[in-house]
Amino acid sequence: MQELESCEICPHRCKVNRENGQIGRCRCNDKIKIALVSVHQYEEPCISRINGSGTIFFSNCNLNCMYCQNYEISQLGKGREILVEELADIFLEQQAKKVNNINLVTPTMYAYQIIEAIKIARKKRTRNSNNI
């Protein structure tokens, strides 16, 4: 992915080549890494509403907040690597659960992969709805 060859996704502008395994301040390489997929009933009521919020927690973070409540995920990188196609499937699985929204938690470092995953999910959804 060209945008990752000199990463300037966030204001840190590390300009590292994540495609070559270099890592910047966020410690992300070119792979998507997620820690948790869940239906979150306990976000603020305006977000969770009735069916809950379809959360996807991304691993690592471009910030280093001293009191991060998810530090194992954000600072220690806890999680598993997935392909962009798998992320698209996760979006669709969350949607199938009729969640009120898809809630991307700390997604900034993966913005371009997420855009690709949304495109794939939209294509798959269109294909599936043509079959109904």
Ligand code: SF4
């Ligand atoms: S996303 Fe990561 S590597 Fe890219 S500029 Fe921000 S901190 Fe640096």
